[in-house]
Amino acid sequence: MDSVHNVGSLSYVSQPVSIREFLESWQSALADEPIVLKRLPKTNVKQIAGIMNVSRSTVQELDTVCGIDTLKCPGQVKVRDDATSTIPDDTELVTLRLRKSELEKRANSKTYTHRLYATFRNHRSVMRTRVPGDKLIPMTVRDVVISVQIYRPFVGEQSCKYKPLVLDQELRVLGQQKLTDLRDAITCVADIALPVEMSVNPDMPVNTRCKDIYPSGFFYINGTFFNDLRHPEAKDLSSVIRTWGATRPNQIGEMREAAMEDTQFLDLSLRVGLPYLYVHQGDCEHLIVFTDIRMMNIEDSSDVSKYPIVSSNVSKKRTVCIVCLLYNARWVTYDDCLCSQSPAFFCDACFRELHYDSSGTKLGPFTAYRFYDKNAVLP
Amino acid sequence: MRLDETAQMSVTRVVRTIPSYLAAGFQTDYEKLLSRFAVTGSVRYEEFAKIWKEMRFPLIFCGRSSQKELCLFASECLSAAQKLMQPLYTLQARVGALYLLYGLYFIQPLDPRERVRVTLQQWKELIELESILVEQQHHDARFCLLKMKIDEAFLFVATTTEMGPLSLKVNTELDGIAEDLKAQKSELTELTQTDSFEQLEAIHNQYQSMKRALCGPDASAPDFSLNVVHKNIAAVIGRTVAERATDRKRTYRRDEPLMSEEDEVIDEYEDERVPRSSTADKRMAIKKKAMNLVPTAPKDRRHRQAKATSSPQRNAKRATRPRLKPTELPTEEEMEGKTTLSMPTFHVETECKKRGRKSAKAKASSRIGSPKKDKSSVKPISENVKSHRGKEDASASSLATSPTVEPNPPKRRRKGKQPVLHASELLVKREKPAKKSKPTKKTKASCK
Ligand SMILES: [Zn+2]
Ligand SMILES: [Zn+2]
Numbered sequence: 001m002d003s004v005h006n007v008g009s010l011s012y013v014s015q016p017v018s019i020r021e022f023l024e025s026w027q028s029a030l031a032d033e034p035i036v037l038k039r040l041p042k043t044n045v046k047q048i049a050g051i052m053n054v055s056r057s058t059v060q061e062l063d064t065v066c067g068i069d070t071l072k073c074p075g076q077v078k079v080r081d082d083a084t085s086t087i088p089d090d091t092e093l094v095t096l097r098l099r100k101s102e103l104e105k106r107a108n109s110k111t112y113t114h115r116l117y118a119t120f121r122n123h124r125s126v127m128r129t130r131v132p133g134d135k136l137i138p139m140t141v142r143d144v145v146i147s148v149q150i151y152r153p154f155v156g157e158q159s160c161k162y163k164p165l166v167l168d169q170e171l172r173v174l175g176q177q178k179l180t181d182l183r184d185a186i187t188c189v190a191d192i193a194l195p196v197e198m199s200v201n202p203d204m205p206v207n208t209r210c211k212d213i214y215p216s217g218f219f220y221i222n223g224t225f226f227n228d229l230r231h232p233e234a235k236d237l238s239s240v241i242r243t244w245g246a247t248r249p250n251q252i253g254e255m256r257e258a259a260m261e262d263t264q265f266l267d268l269s270l271r272v273g274l275p276y277l278y279v280h281q282g283d284c285e286h287l288i289v290f291t292d293i294r295m296m297n298i299e300d301s302s303d304v305s306k307y308p309i310v311s312s313n314v315s316k317k318r319t320v321c322i323v324c325l326l327y328n329a330r331w332v333t334y335d336d337c338l339c340s341q342s343p344a345f346f347c348d349a350c351f352r353e354l355h356y357d358s359s360g361t362k363l364g365p366f367t368a369y370r371f372y373d374k375n376a377v378l379p
Numbered sequence: 380m381r382l383d384e385t386a387q388m389s390v391t392r393v394v395r396t397i398p399s400y401l402a403a404g405f406q407t408d409y410e411k412l413l414s415r416f417a418v419t420g421s422v423r424y425e426e427f428a429k430i431w432k433e434m435r436f437p438l439i440f441c442g443r444s445s446q447k448e449l450c451l452f453a454s455e456c457l458s459a460a461q462k463l464m465q466p467l468y469t470l471q472a473r474v475g476a477l478y479l480l481y482g483l484y485f486i487q488p489l490d491p492r493e494r495v496r497v498t499l500q501q502w503k504e505l506i507e508l509e510s511i512l513v514e515q516q517h518h519d520a521r522f523c524l525l526k527m528k529i530d531e532a533f534l535f536v537a538t539t540t541e542m543g544p545l546s547l548k549v550n551t552e553l554d555g556i557a558e559d560l561k562a563q564k565s566e567l568t569e570l571t572q573t574d575s576f577e578q579l580e581a582i583h584n585q586y587q588s589m590k591r592a593l594c595g596p597d598a599s600a601p602d603f604s605l606n607v608v609h610k611n612i613a614a615v616i617g618r619t620v621a622e623r624a625t626d627r628k629r630t631y632r633r634d635e636p637l638m639s640e641e642d643e644v645i646d647e648y649e650d651e652r653v654p655r656s657s658t659a660d661k662r663m664a665i666k667k668k669a670m671n672l673v674p675t676a677p678k679d680r681r682h683r684q685a686k687a688t689s690s691p692q693r694n695a696k697r698a699t700r701p702r703l704k705p706t707e708l709p710t711e712e713e714m715e716g717k718t719t720l721s722m723p724t725f726h727v728e729t730e731c732k733k734r735g736r737k738s739a740k741a742k743a744s745s746r747i748g749s750p751k752k753d754k755s756s757v758k759p760i761s762e763n764v765k766s767h768r769g770k771e772d773a774s775a776s777s778l779a780t781s782p783t784v785e786p787n788p789p790k791r792r793r794k795g796k797q798p799v800l801h802a803s804e805l806l807v808k809r810e811k812p813a814k815k816s817k818p819t820k821k822t823k824a825s826c827k
Binding site for chain 2: 014025030052058061066071072075078079086087091095096097099102117127237275291299379
C-alpha cells in the first residue's frame with residue numbers, strides 16, 4: 001500500500017519506527033545516566049558533587065558562577081507575563097526588531113493575522129500531565145509515549161479529495177497499552193447515536209446506542225487490519241476489503257489481519273506522520289496519525305491508568321437550530337416536508353412546535369433522529 | 380473504494396506553511412553572540428555570560444503574545460542551538476552552543492519548559508561531548524549540561540520534529556532567503572564578487588591573442604572564422620548577471636516587507652568588528668573558525684581527510700576559498716602536483732562540470748591518452764587549442780570546463796533543476812543566435 005501512495009516522497013512522513021526497538025535502544029542508551037533517575041532539588045550540592053566527582057565547595061562556586069541567575073537580565077519575559085507583547089526599544093537584537101515589524105503588520109492586517117492564527121490552531125502547546133502525586137520512575141523502566149491525532153470522519157459518498165482535514169482529538173498513549181485502549185478513548189458521536197427513527201413519538205424511550213448494536217471496528221496500520229473482536233457480536237469489517245485487495249496483489253500488496261485486543265503499540269512499526277485509518281460503525285472513517293514517538297519525560301504522568309491522556313480536543317463550531325438560530329440542535333430530520341433542507345437541524349422546542357400539533361400528531365411526512373453535537377455532548 | 384480514496388486524499392495534501400518565519404532574525408543574533416564568544420577563544424562560562432548579558436539575550440522572548448507562538452519560537456531556537464553542538468565543530472564552538480542552549484532553555488518564559496528534542500544519534504554525540512568535558516576538566520560546561528539533564532531538558536525522540544499532514548512547516552530557509560536578497564546575495568552575485576571575472580577576462584585575452592597568433596605574426600585581429608565567443612565575454616556575462624539579479628530582487632520583494640526592515644537593521648548594527656560583508660560570508664567565517672580549518676570530507680572519504688596539524692597552510696588556503704564544497708575538493712594526490720590553483724577550475728566551472736566532470740575526464744584521458752589533461756593550469760589549455768586546430772569551436776567550452784574535447788560527448792542535458800544561470804551556459808546562449816550550425820551544438824554538448 002505504501003507504493004500506492006508513494007509514501008517515501010512525503011515530507012511529513014518518517015521511515016518506519018519499530019516501537020519496541022526504539023524503547024530498547026533508548027533504555028540501553030540511558031542506562032549509564034544515573035543522575036536522571038532522581039529529581040534533584042535545585043541546591044542539592046552533595047549529589048551534584050558526587051556526580052561530578054568534585055568537592056562541595058566547588059559545586060557551590062559553580063552554582064554562583066554558572067547558575068541560572070547568571071543568565072537573567074532586567075526586562076526579560078517571565079512565565080505567564082502579560083506584558084509579553086511589549087518590546088524594548090534599546091535593543092541590538094535583530095530578532096526583536098523584526099518582531100516589532102511583524103507585530104505592526106498584524107495590527108494593520110486582520111486577514112494576515114487571521115491566516116497566521118489559523119495555522120497555529122492545531123499546534124500543540126507545552127503541557128504538563130504529571131500531577132504532584134505521581135511517583136518518579138527511573139529512566140530505564142520508563143515507557144514510550146506516542147502522540148496520536150484523530151481526524152474528523154468523512155461523511156457521505158462524495159469525493160473527500162477536496163475536503164479539509166479537520167483535527168478532532170489528540171491523545172497520548174503508552175507503548176505498553178493495547179490498541180483497544182486507544183479505540184476506547186476515541187470519542188465519536190456515531191457511537192452514541194440512537195439507531196431509531198423517532199418521528200412518530202419523539203419521547204420514545206431508547207436505551208440502546210449504536211455502539212451496543214454495532215461494536216465492530218478496526219485500525220488499518222501498515223498493511224494490517226486490527227479488528228476489535230472483544231464483543232461477541234463484533235464482526236470482521238475488514239474482510240470485504242481484504243477480499244478486494246487479494247484480487248490486486250501487485251498494486252495493493254499483502255493485507256494481513258490481527259486482533260486489536262492482542263496488540264500492544266510496542267508490537268507495531270509506525271511511520272510517524274503517515275495517516276492510518278480507524279473505521280467503526282460500518283463506514284465512519286477517521287484518519288489517525290501518530291505524530292510523535294518519544295520517551296516519557298518528567299512532565300508526563302507516570303500513572304499508567306491515566307492513559308490514553310487526551311491532550312487536546314479541538315473545538316469547532318456547534319450546530320445550531322435552523323429556526324431560532326440560538327439553541328444547539330437536538331434533532332435532525334431528513335426529507336422533511338416542512339423544510340427545504342435535508343438534513344435539517346432543530347432544537348428541541350422548535351422541532352416540536354413545527355412538526356406536531358397540540359395532540360402530538362405528525363404534521364406531514366418526515367423522518368427524525370436524535371442529533372448529538374460532538375461539542376455539546378462529548379467531553 | 381473509499382478506503383483508498385481517503386488515504387489518497389491525505390497524501391495529496393500539502394503541509395501548511397506558516398506565512399511568516401517565526402524565528403526571523405534569530406540566526407543573525409545567535410551567530411553574533413557565538414562569533415563574539417569565538418573571538419574570546421575561551422570555553423569559560425563567564426566569558427559567555429558576559430556577552431550574553433551585554434547583548435541582553437533573554438529579551439529575545441519578548442513580543443510573543445500567544446502561548447502557542449511562544450512554544451513554536453522556543454522550539455525553533457532550541458533546535459537551532461542544538462544543531463550547533465554537532466561534533467564537526469571545534470570544542471570551543473560546541474561549548475559555546477551548549478551555553479547558548481543552556482541559556483535559552485532556562486530563560487524561556489514557559490511552564491513547563493519547552494524541551495530539547497534529541498534523537499539517539501544526537502544524544503550519543505552529546506554524551507561524547509560530555510566525556511570530553513570531563514576529561515578536560517571543563518567544570519563549568521559540565522555543570523551546565525548537568526543542570527539541564529537534572530531538569531530533564533532533553534526529550535528523547537524518534538524524529539527531530541513532530542510530523543503529520545497538519546504539522547506546521549516552519550520554513551527555516553525563509554530567514555536566510557530574506558537576508559540573502561537584502562544583500563542581493565544570490566549565487567550569481569557571488570560569482571561576480573569573487574575574482575572569477577577577472578580570471579575569465581585574463582583567459583579570454585590569452586585565448587584571443589592565441590587566435591591572433593594562429594592568423595600570422597602581424598595580424599591585428601583573429602580570423603573571422605574563429606569568432607565563436609563574444610569579444611567582451613566577461614563584460615557581457617557581468618551585465619546579464621546584474622540584470623537577472625535585479626529581476627530576481629524585484630520578484631521577491633513584492634511580498635517580503637521584512638527585508639527592507641532587516642536591511643536597515645543589519646546596517647545599523649554593522650560595526651567595526653565585522654567588516655561589511657554579507658551575512659552568508661559572516662556565517663562562513665564562523666563556520667570556518669568553528670571547524671578549525673579542516674574541510675570535512677564526506678563519510679566515505681574520511682580516510683583522506685586533511686589533518687589540521689599536518690599542513691596548516693595548505694588547509695588554511697583551502698578553507699578560505701569560498702563556496703567550495705567538500706565533495707569538490709581536490710584529493711590529496713591531486714593537490715600534490717599543483718603549485719598554482721589560480722585557474723578558474725571551480726570559479727567558472729559550474730554545474731556542467733560537477734555533473735560531467737568525472738566521466739568526461741575518464742573518457743578524455745582514455746581517448747586522448749594524455750594524463751596532463753587533468754591538470755587545470757594554463758599550459759594544457761594552450762596545448763589543447765593547438766593540438767585541435769581544426770576544432771576551435773570546442774575551445775570555447777574548454778575555457779569553462781576541463782580542457783578536453785570529446786568527439787562524441789554524451790548528450791545528456793538535465794533541464795529544470797538549474798537554479799543558477801552559470802557562466803558556461805550564458806556563453807552558449809550568447810553564441811546561439813550567431814551560429815546555429817554544428818559547432819555550437821557541440822560546444823554545448825561537451826559542456827554538459
Ligand atoms: Zn466515528
Ligand atoms: Zn430552535
